[in-house]
Amino acid sequence: MTVVAMGLATANSALTPEGQAGLLWVALVFAGVTGLARGFVLEEEQGTADLLRLAARPSAALAGKMLFHGALLLASEVILIPLSLLFLGIHVEDWLIFCVGIINGSIGLAVCVTISGALVARAGSRGSLVGVLSLPVLVPMIAMAVSTTKAGLGAAAATIGWQGNVGMLGWTIAIGAAGFWLFDAIWKE
Amino acid sequence: MVSIRLQASGLGRRFGARWVFRQLDLNLAGGSVLVVSGANGSGKSTLLKVLSGLLPATEGSIDIDNVVLGSSSADVWPSADPKDPNTGIRPHPNPPPQAGEGVKESPQAREAVKESPQAGEGVSRNMIGLTSPELALYGALTGIENYRFLAKLRGQSTTVTQAEEAMDRAGLGGRGHDRVDTYSTGMKQRLRLALATQHQPPILLLDEPTAGMDDAGRKVLDGILDDQRRRGIALFATNDTNEYRYGDARLHLGV
Numbered sequence: 001m002t003v004v005a006m007g008l009a010t011a012n013s014a015l016t017p018e019g020q021a022g023l024l025w026v027a028l029v030f031a032g033v034t035g036l037a038r039g040f041v042l043e044e045e046q047g048t049a050d051l052l053r054l055a056a057r058p059s060a061a062l063a064g065k066m067l068f069h070g071a072l073l074l075a076s077e078v079i080l081i082p083l084s085l086l087f088l089g090i091h092v093e094d095w096l097i098f099c100v101g102i103i104n105g106s107i108g109l110a111v112c113v114t115i116s117g118a119l120v121a122r123a124g125s126r127g128s129l130v131g132v133l134s135l136p137v138l139v140p141m142i143a144m145a146v147s148t149t150k151a152g153l154g155a156a157a158a159t160i161g162w163q164g165n166v167g168m169l170g171w172t173i174a175i176g177a178a179g180f181w182l183f184d185a186i187w188k189e
Numbered sequence: 190m191v192s193i194r195l196q197a198s199g200l201g202r203r204f205g206a207r208w209v210f211r212q213l214d215l216n217l218a219g220g221s222v223l224v225v226s227g228a229n230g231s232g233k234s235t236l237l238k239v240l241s242g243l244l245p246a247t248e249g250s251i252d253i254d255n256v257v258l259g260s261s262s263a264d265v266w267p268s269a270d271p272k273d274p275n276t277g278i279r280p281h282p283n284p285p286p287q288a289g290e291g292v293k294e295s296p297q298a299r300e301a302v303k304e305s306p307q308a309g310e311g312v313s314r315n316m317i318g319l320t321s322p323e324l325a326l327y328g329a330l331t332g333i334e335n336y337r338f339l340a341k342l343r344g345q346s347t348t349v350t351q352a353e354e355a356m357d358r359a360g361l362g363g364r365g366h367d368r369v370d371t372y373s374t375g376m377k378q379r380l381r382l383a384l385a386t387q388h389q390p391p392i393l394l395l396d397e398p399t400a401g402m403d404d405a406g407r408k409v410l411d412g413i414l415d416d417q418r419r420r421g422i423a424l425f426a427t428n429d430t431n432e433y434r435y436g437d438a439r440l441h442l443g444v
Contacts, residue, residue, distance in 0.1 A: 046327075047324075050243055050324055050325070051384075053243055054241065054317075054324075060342070188245060
């Protein structure tokens, strides 16, 4: 719906590749953050988190939720990406950079959203905290994802695209490692 | 009988400024069932959650066969004063059945054997089973799916047939393939018992296990307690005086 609305809103405008890259990631981040409510937050709200705590290793619970968010996001993208290409009139110049950037960014997004979700789930006023807690981990990832996609659409040099990919990979590893390291404390109380 | 010992030393838990219980010492050996009694709000459920690792202790330590499951730094919170009116633990009305076993209030300093939290956490998962009316189940899954999912999380591979047999033992035969959100309160409680005992834990924590249960359910519980006496230790939290008979000793928590 987000992509269709954006496509209709920009139907009579010629979007620049920079604008297209930005809008594409608005849709992808929206899909990723929507899944946040179905992860740890849902476990806490349903009260099933204690059942998980009793039976699962914390690292296994975190890895499972990361896989869930990753699978959910990739499944959404199967529909989202073709729709975006169609409705936003996106013309891809370098498919390799574009596809690697989307996959890399999605994995990073899944990792960031899962860890943000774990923090949000343990916080009292969940709704208002989503944005605040997600921002520091998501903003660098989104910035690198947009710059990589711009390179894929021909609006930036290929080297910038590959640098973005390396940066996203590094950020994902850093956030993921910090998440696994801190998760015991977040998960317990 | 499995040789196991559950010890808690100087255990305390507080929420905000209010101590739910404090300076609690436990020393339980295999084959014993301890009834934890007390009025609503006296801390029975909190104690079981702390022992299970779901809640951290504010002070004191817990260890199973000398592996520390949870300990808090004595530097963080001041030591409990036995004369403190907020202590929240009343003396046990009956002495424990055997020397060195049961519950006692002790002013002795806690001497926690510090080990890595990961080691304790692993011991907790493998050695403790907890059932509580507060423990929510996956309502969208069937009883058998809940059972198999939890078994998988515990690193066990369980076939559908094995899960069906467990459902039969819990008195849920014929309803195992139904979604849990269609279960009655008593049926959910039976499923919780099946989940708590699926890994045959040497320490079984039962928080008001008969809540909503019929006579047949209570018989299932009798069987589980008989098995648990052979397997290890059980703590049974209740405020029903008729259920004190389940225990060899009783710990009464005061408000």
